[in-house]
Amino acid sequence: MKEKIIPVVSIVVGLIAFFLTAQYFRSRLAEIERQRAALMAGMRQIKVFVATRDIPGGTTIAASDVRPDMIPEISAPDDVVLEKEGLQLLGKKTLYPISAKKPIQWSNIEGELPPPEGLSSSVHPGMRAVSIPVSGASAVSGMIAPNDRVDVLGTFTVQRPNGEMETETRTLLQDVTVLATGQTLAKQMTLRGRSQPRSSGYNSVTLEVTPREAEFLVFAQQMQGRLTLTLRHPSDVSYESNLPEVNMKYVDDKVQEMNQYRQQKIRRKTGL
Incomplete structure (x- = not known):
């Protein structure tokens, strides 16, 4: 009897061990997936085109061959096809095979890359781009870069009612987006959209402002005012009221x- 029970017990113990091991690995995989999802959520995502199937080389791309998908910016190839470039992709031939779910790259597509966009496409509807002259000191030693957010301060020499001339400084605008520094645009990127290294060699900064703010800044310059930019933390969108x-x-x-x-x-x- 004992000889029959021992193999049965061994099998049961083995099954329990297998079940517990499988449960452990499933829980570990689930934890790894949760950590991966949390990490991915903390990364900047961009929308690109990926292959819906394995696409052989020499295939003329149709709408059914690709779809938009979100991927981490840091892992995107330099020449990835962005969502806004999708129409330029259709009807072109693949030079090499592309695996399903893989991002489409322009280096895999017949023809040239799409032309880069200019400054006007960076300006939101209802807003305006206006450039102001800066020096190293008035632009945080040239460390301001496209996409930074700044406040604009103006220093003016004004005549008081008593006839005396007086210099004063006041905050003109707060939380303004920098579109360009010199000729470097926010959209002047590497092939896939990653910003180029910062350059301090500029003497003007282009800001995105409302039409009324644009008039404000132009008038300040015509008054021979000296404009200075102060750099904000990227997440700081606060507004200081009643600044003196x-x-x-x-x-x-x-x-x-x-x-x-x-x-x-x-x-x-x-x-x-």
């Missing part, structure tokens, strides 16, 4: 108060 006009009297009155605020609030908050 700063002159020497304001500096004399407020310098102590501002330093106390820095010590009590800013340094304590950042741990500096």
Whole structure:
């Protein structure tokens, strides 16, 4: 009897071990997938075209051969076909086989790359692009780059009612998008859309503003005002209301108060 029970018990134990091992691996795979999904969610995604099937070389691409899909920007090939370029893809032949679900690359397609887009396509409807002159110091030592967000400060010499000339600085605009620095556009990318390294060799910055703000900035320049840009954190979209006009009297009155605020609030908050 014992001789019959032992093999049965061994089989049962083996099945239990197999089941538990399978459960463990399934849970580990699920955890890995959750971590991968969380990592992917934290990455910037771009919409590209991928193959819906294995496409042989020499195939004329039809709409049924491709579909849009989201992939992490960091893993996208330099010459990936973006969603907005899809119409230019149809009717062209593949030079090499393309596997199903793989991003379509222009290097696999017969013909030339689509021409790059200009500045006008970067401007949102209802907005305007206006350029302002800058020097190294007025553009954060040339570290401002396309797609950064800035505030615009203006310094002017004005005549007071008593006839005296006085210099004052005020914040003109807040949370403004930089479209270009010099000739470098936000869309001037490598073939697939990744930004080129920053260049400090520019003396103008192009901003995206409303039509009224554009008039505001042009007038400020005509008043011989000096415009200065302050750089924001990418996630900072806050608005400071009731900012003062700063002159020497304001500096004399407020310098102590501002330093106390820095010590009590800013340094304590950042741990500096």
